[in-house]
Amino acid sequence: MRRRVAIIGAGMTLFRRRMLETGKELSFEAAKMALDAAGLTLKDIESVVEGSAPDAFDGVHMKGEYLIDGSGGIGKPYQRVYVGGGTGVFTPVAGWWNVASGLYDTCLCVAEEKMSPLHPHPQYAFWSIFDQILERPLGTTLLWIFSLEMRRYMHKYGIKEEEIAEVAVKNKGNAVDHPCAQLGAKITVDDVMRSEPICSPVKRLDVSPPSDGAAAVILASEKVAKKLTDQPVWLDGVGWTLDSTHWTNRDLAYPEYVEKAAKMAYKMAGIKNPRKEIDIAEPYDPFDYKELHHLEGLQLAGKGEAPKLAIEGVSQRDGDMPVCPSGGLLGVGNPIAAAGMMKVCECFWQLRGEAGKRQVKKDAHTAVAQAWGDLMQVGTVTVMRS
Amino acid sequence: MPFKIGIVGVGYAGFDTMTPGLSTRELMFEAASRAYADAGIDPRKDVQSFICCTEDFWEGISITDEYMPDQLGAVLRPLCTVSSDGLVGVATACMHIASGLADVAVVESHSKASDVVNPNEIMSFGFDPVYNRHLDVDPRFLAGLEMTRYLKDSGTKREYCADVAVKNKKNALSNTRGVYGTNLSRETVLASPNAAAPLTELESSKVIDGSIVMVLASAEKAKKLGDHTVWVRGIGWSSDTPVIEDRDLATAAYAEQAAARAYKMADVRAPVSAFDLAEVDDTYSYKELQHLEALKLAAKGKAGRMVDSGSFDRNGKLPVNASGGSLGVGHLLEATGLHRLLEAILQLRGQAGQLQIPGARKAVVQSWRGIPTATGAVAVLGN
Amino acid sequence: MSQKITSYPGHEITPEDLKASKYLEIIQKVEPKYSWAAGVAISRFLNELKEGRLIGRKCDQCERILVPPRMYCERCYRPTDSWVYVKDTGTVNTYSISHVGTDARRLKSPLLVAVVEIDEASPGMGILHTLSEVEPSRVTIGMKVQAVWKPAEERQGAITDIRYFKPFEGV
Secondary structure, X not given: OOOOEEEEEEXXXXXXXXXXXXXXXXXXXXXXXXXXXXXXXXXXOOEEEEEOOOOOOOOOOOHXXXXXXXXXXXXXXXXXXXXXXXXXXXXXXXXXXXXXXOOOOEEEEEEEEEOOOOOOOHHHHHHHHOOOOOXXXXXXXXXXXHHHHHHHHHHHHOOOHHHHHHHHHHHHHHHOOOOOOOOOOOOOHHHHHHOXXXXXXXXXXXXXXXXXXXXXXXXXXXXXXXXXXXXXXXXXXXXXXXXXXXXXXOOOOOOHHHHHHHHHHHHHHOOOXXXXXXXXXXXXXXXXXXXXXXHHHOOOOOOOOOHHHHHOOOOOOXXXXXXXXXXXXXXXXXXXXXXXXXXXXXHHHHHOOOOHHHOOOOOOOEEEEEEEEOOOOEEEEEEEEO | OOOOEEEEEEEEEEEEOOOXXXXXXXXXXXXXXXXXXXHOOOHHHHOOEEEEEOOHHHHOOOOHHHHOHHHHOOOOEOEEEEOOOHHHHHXXXXXXXXXOOOOEEEEEEEEOHHHEXXXXXXXXXXXXXXXXXXXXXXXXXXXXXXHHXXXXXXXXXXXXXXXXXHHHHHHHOOOXXXXXXXXXXXXXXXXXXXXXXXXXXXXXXXEOEEEEEXXXXXXXXXXXXXXXXXXXXXEEXXXXXXXXXXXXXXXXXXXXXXHHHHHHHHOOOOHHHHOOEEEOOOOEHHHHHHHHHHOOXXXXXXHHHHHHXXXXXXXXXXXXXXXXHHHHXXXXXXXXXXXXXXXXXXXXXXXXXXXXXXXXXXXXXXXXXXXXXXXXXXXXXXO | OOOOOOOXXXXXXXXXXXXXXXXXXXXXXXXXXXXXXXXHHHHHHHHHHHOOOEXXXXXXXXXXXXXXXXXXXXXXXXXXXXEEEEOOEEEEEEEEEEEEOOOOOEEEEEEEEEEEEEOOOOOOOEEEEEEOOOOHHHOOOOOEEEEEEOOHHHOOOOHHHEEXXXXXXXX
């Protein structure tokens, strides 16, 4: 029998290009903050889920095992779940099944990423995500796949680079109000357009930065949650989907895997008209066009119509459906798994009315967080309600 | 309500020192096709969740789930990696089913160890980069440390560890999947070169290639899927500290904790008399003894003597690794737990051929993730 | 961050800190090595590249011709049925001008990369490769291109046996 699951506490560290803390220490800091926020200690936690992206960043094989002590997993049922960049939002999804299945009443979910140890640049780890026989010999970089997808998206729907740049302007601007943010800034579309081309059409300011950081949430069964807090945030829908390995055989203009993941989560949460029922969205925005792509996959904008949302103000923090009020990965930073979890934390704080300067104007009751990953391949989605 | 989730299909491919003709993906396709045929399902329609248990460095790919969906029939379906042993994947499938996410869930894990040129170095990358990795030795030094401490604390005779290797390699001679089956004397095992003293090479399992796929279903759905269902009645998994200096190296705390959870779920009160067979991790000879004691299938310090006296032989009081275990069949990296499970399922189905233990109805299965971890899982099965 | 929380854990290491060697670093080289079995489908594909040809696999159920080839059809979940040669020409599905290499360092001269949909394979069946002999500003989506092969004696059964794709000059 499925049980209802609530988020009862959240925490996160600063997101920075390079942190003094190890991955274990970052995990501990975020977990401790989430426990304190929920008024719990580790003794109250029955199971632990940890999320982290490639082991290649740290150069530690079986990274999940290495992180156990920092994540509070010693002596507990502990799992590391992993779907590339989708891991951050997937970590609370794994927590959800720990609790919803009836096996455990409380679950600590920690997502960390320590990208800085890899030299000369964290990007190098992404070389090994490509097919070892057919793609790596070409000298691949992760930026290729994004720029190829962005170009196809622009081509199919006649979208201009300037329209996409509005997302970077919005998110970096929102991040100014986020105390953990790495790259909050008031910039203009012109700034984005004039920034250095990296992998055309992708320019420096279209991209989120590599970072170190961690974020965590505490999940509890309905019965436990109601004892501990008057303000549970219900994790009412979860979904995830993977598309084929063969990304060069796919429609790069539309993320069907996000659509499928969203529909799974919406069905579980009983959401019939997402655009009307969802008040806040935190789609994954490692690149500015990705926010648009994902809004369309999430059924929050028609195909090719997402750029209008920022331009017309709908997705601004004071708009009708704020998108990435946190500042997103573009502004807060992109420690991969931690960045996805940061989005879940943001929804939690927004729905509790605790987001301070970042609090959205509208009265918000339903939020969706989403992450993406792999070879343009995986969508992970959570729906939360106050 | 008692816990009850069905395993309705099994399939495997490989089980050889090398599988040079097939890519990992092709090997998985073979195993998965057999498991789906066994369960009588179409993965494109009937499965709501797919779980793969893999580690990036074993695959040589960052983010290995990228390369998993197509050959499992999982394209545009929920699929995820659980970076752990296959038995933890089974636990995940059980949670997906118990939470109503899925009626049918699939778990896959594999070893393509023959693709890896320097497996010892990769295993060494698992050690703490600051505190432990500077030791430029065979990563099995940790097994040597554990074994020494186990022998001392438990008062177990050194020879009894060798007896585990003798028993399991002999059992594997009757197993069609067994790669390292052989008849050896205790003396030969003891005289083989040191892997990490006191552990010898013949007491240290060797990796093989293989892919194993399991199809799980809810109790209701299982009724409609074939008549070979084996039930998971309890499942637990646990991890001790990753800091190896902090561990009690004599005992397998993770297995004790995992067993306690699985036994509680399955209402097993007297493990010694609860099972018709056990398949436990025997990556190294002493590990089988440690694990038998952690699972309360032998009293503390008594497992070795019981191996010596034949209690755990195939025709003994409680057959342990009648399949030949990892020492006899070969070690399958993260698929090792699924291999233990596979052998137990075939026994409970009465499909174990020459290995068959007459009247086998209840089994316990246990896994360990290998060096340098202290993570393992336990499942209680019934038919 | 919740407004209830007033301090945020973590200590940043700045580039200046690094330059001043303010913190200890432990440098290790992690060098996993592999010798991958290419498998049935890709082994044949590589052998054909050596011969200067592209080959796909056909699934008789969905009637798609799959490039790169695989022994199973991921949509129908069944073994594919036959080998089919396809042309070494195609259409640019999308392209990019890359200014950086795998380790994010700037390249001396930018590289044109593209997904090329292969002629005679089913629609949408593309492969990743590079473009050359064309000004970046002249590349368009939908442009016809053809493979430029290494000389036969230099080919070794690798994707790089195709040096790059260039604008198609044939009929």
